[in-house]
Amino acid sequence: MSADVGTRVETLLEKMTLAQKIGQMVQAERQVIGPEEVKAWHIGSVLSGGGSCPGENTLRDWVEMNDAYWAASMQEDDEHLAIPIIYGIDAVHGNNNVRGATVFPHNIGLGATRDPDLLERIAGVTAKEVLATGVDWTFAPTLAVARDYRWGRTYESYSEDPAVVCSYSGRFVRGLQGDLGTDGVVACVKHWVGDGGTQYGIEQGDTRVSEAELRDRHMAPYVPAIGAGALSVMVSFNSWNGDKCHGHKYLVTDVLKRELGFLGCVISDWDGIDYLSDSYFEATALGVNAGIDMFMISEQWKSFVEHLSAHVSRGTVAMERIDDAVRRILRMKLAFGLFEKPRPAERYWSVHDSYGSREHREVAREAVRKSLVLLKNEGALLPLSKDQRILVAGKNADNRGHQCGGFTVAWQGTSGNEFVEGGTSIWEGIRAVAPGAVMSSDGSGKDADPDLHDVAIVVIGEKPYAEGMGDLRTGDDDVVKAGSQIHGSLKVLEPYGGTTVLSELHPEDLETITAIASKEVPVVTVMVSGRPLVTNLELDASTAFVAAWLPGSEGQGVADVLLGDHPFTGRLSFSWPQRPGTPGSLGDAEGEPRFPFGYGL
Numbered sequence: 001m002s003a004d005v006g007t008r009v010e011t012l013l014e015k016m017t018l019a020q021k022i023g024q025m026v027q028a029e030r031q032v033i034g035p036e037e038v039k040a041w042h043i044g045s046v047l048s049g050g051g052s053c054p055g056e057n058t059l060r061d062w063v064e065m066n067d068a069y070w071a072a073s074m075q076e077d078d079e080h081l082a083i084p085i086i087y088g089i090d091a092v093h094g095n096n097n098v099r100g101a102t103v104f105p106h107n108i109g110l111g112a113t114r115d116p117d118l119l120e121r122i123a124g125v126t127a128k129e130v131l132a133t134g135v136d137w138t139f140a141p142t143l144a145v146a147r148d149y150r151w152g153r154t155y156e157s158y159s160e161d162p163a164v165v166c167s168y169s170g171r172f173v174r175g176l177q178g179d180l181g182t183d184g185v186v187a188c189v190k191h192w193v194g195d196g197g198t199q200y201g202i203e204q205g206d207t208r209v210s211e212a213e214l215r216d217r218h219m220a221p222y223v224p225a226i227g228a229g230a231l232s233v234m235v236s237f238n239s240w241n242g243d244k245c246h247g248h249k250y251l252v253t254d255v256l257k258r259e260l261g262f263l264g265c266v267i268s269d270w271d272g273i274d275y276l277s278d279s280y281f282e283a284t285a286l287g288v289n290a291g292i293d294m295f296m297i298s299e300q301w302k303s304f305v306e307h308l309s310a311h312v313s314r315g316t317v318a319m320e321r322i323d324d325a326v327r328r329i330l331r332m333k334l335a336f337g338l339f340e341k342p343r344p345a346e347r348y349w350s351v352h353d354s355y356g357s358r359e360h361r362e363v364a365r366e367a368v369r370k371s372l373v374l375l376k377n378e379g380a381l382l383p384l385s386k387d388q389r390i391l392v393a394g395k396n397a398d399n400r401g402h403q404c405g406g407f408t409v410a411w412q413g414t415s416g417n418e419f420v421e422g423g424t425s426i427w428e429g430i431r432a433v434a435p436g437a438v439m440s441s442d443g444s445g446k447d448a449d450p451d452l453h454d455v456a457i458v459v460i461g462e463k464p465y466a467e468g469m470g471d472l473r474t475g476d477d478d479v480v481k482a483g484s485q486i487h488g489s490l491k492v493l494e495p496y497g498g499t500t501v502l503s504e505l506h507p508e509d510l511e512t513i514t515a516i517a518s519k520e521v522p523v524v525t526v527m528v529s530g531r532p533l534v535t536n537l538e539l540d541a542s543t544a545f546v547a548a549w550l551p552g553s554e555g556q557g558v559a560d561v562l563l564g565d566h567p568f569t570g571r572l573s574f575s576w577p578q579r580p581g582t583p584g585s586l587g588d589a590e591g592e593p594r595f596p597f598g599y600g601l
């Protein structure tokens with residue numbers, strides 16, 4: 001932070017009333033606040049939750065919305081100081097909420113590329129596609145080091161190995177923020193801290209590890225991110241040994257702010273303080289006093305303002321804490337040059353025609369190619385040749401929604417091709433280069449015929465999910481146990497399924513593979529999923545097997561490699577399990593993995 005920023009922060013802070021200070025500490029969801037309230041309550045930030053889009057979700061709709069919020073925040077009068085609003089969004093694999101965006105592979109696939117330079121380029125493209133909508137702040141990158149693939153957010157993690165995450169974190173922050181000029185957006189590294197270590201893979205659960213393990217495994221990636229100048233950090237819903245991070249003064253203030261020297265803004269997660277106490281009044285003080293600076297609130301932001309004002313007048317929240325929070329928020333806005341920026345409608349990248357462009361999509365296509373991991377290739381079946389007679393089958397073969405996964409247009413993702421505008425499904429990518437390729441009539445492969453087909457490509461795996469709705473859990477014993485350990489409440493969503501064995505989770509996949517293999521047509525299986533799963537039966541029934549993760553909109557990248565234009569270079573960034581339970585190579589108790597971390601043919 002430059003000295004100039006420091007001076008400007010102090011000058012502004014001195015002019016601010018308590019109401020204006022507390023208003024800056026609020027980030028309200030766009031559906032519960034309009035521009036006039038942003039001005040009247042001096043609100044510091046507005047956000048879009050997953051899938052919360054203005055109008056028809058076009059670039060112009062986004063820029064118009066941001067322009068209105070910005071203009072309101074800048075209308076100075078006796079009551080209101082001109083402090084520009086900052087708008088936040090989950091652009092976690094491209095500007096994924098918005099129609100026509102370039103959708104990149106989710107982090108688990110990027111972990112398999114082992115290519116930090118590529119990560120920085122992806123971040124740079126993502127920043128421009130976020131700026132095209134007039135938005136300044138993305139809640140990315142996730143720095144979780146996921147340790148149990150039952151967790152619904154495994155795909156948001158680059159790797160089970162902190163070293164891989166560390167090699168990416170600073171680079172991605174630099175790619176997003178650039179030189180903090182017109183081409184960058186504010187990064188928000190998340191979730192502080194230990195989200196990936198949640199016991200049993202329960203989203204928002206309890207991370208029961210020693211402080212040494214918390215530091216070496218889960219805090220480590222934040223050091224290069226802070227070194228790269230990340231301007232914000234988001235606190236985790238998780239608890240550490242029973243104590244919620246949102247109320248954890250030691251983790252937020254003593255470690256993150258003091259020991260690691262983080263000078264930017266610490267923001268809560270979505271209503272994250274609500275789970276600290278049954279009383280929102282009490283939760284407000286707990287969250288503020290823990291050291292959180294800005295509060296992401298989906299509805300009750302007016303109560304938050306009233307409660308915090310009451311705490312300050314009672315002295316249960318000190319004025320110094322308020323000033324620290326507002327100082328950090330102003331620092332983030334000033335360091336980012338927000339005060340110098342013109343209104344969103346007049347900014348260089350707003351509605352820019354590079355959005356969703358071929359050039360941007362080529363970066364995503366390269367990422368898809370480099371993310372593919374070849375797990376089996378009997379008789380060197382792969383690469384295929386373009387003039388082979390290829391039968392394509394499987395529920396994920398022609399489904400851009402499924403290949404993008406969660407956090408795409410909608411919070412829980414979409415199904416079919418219509419909602420992901422632009423890009424190619426895996427089938428569309430194959431058809432574009434292999435004239436002899438045909439789609440199985442009903443996708444089931446029953447029409448396989450060795451006289452007509454030389455080889456089959458069967459695209460299997462998971463359907464989209466996000467957060468707790470992606471958890472895999474047999475029954476609720478683990479949840480009850482985790483809940484009993486946590487001081488506060490645990491929000492549990494309907495899990496994705498009750499098993500980590502693919503043939504039980506999605507039996508249709510093995511059926512399709514065997515329907516074709518039994519006709520003596522060799523099968524190349526491509527698995528589209530947010531995580532490794534137990535796939536012994538599918539592997540044994542396939543001649544070749546490729547982990548494709550969640551490739552995003554540019555399915556063409558899969559054909560580029562299957563058909564030999566590019567080699568397989570991906571390496572597992574997660575151990576692949578042999579049986580239910582966490583694979584041994586994670587360093588935890590369970591058995592040997594089917595394929596270890598780092599594997600790839």
Ligand code: GLC
Binds near residue numbers: 090139190270
């Ligand atoms: C969600 C996620 C967080 C996201 C935020 C806003 O619950 O935990 O990663 O940035 O809310 O959508």
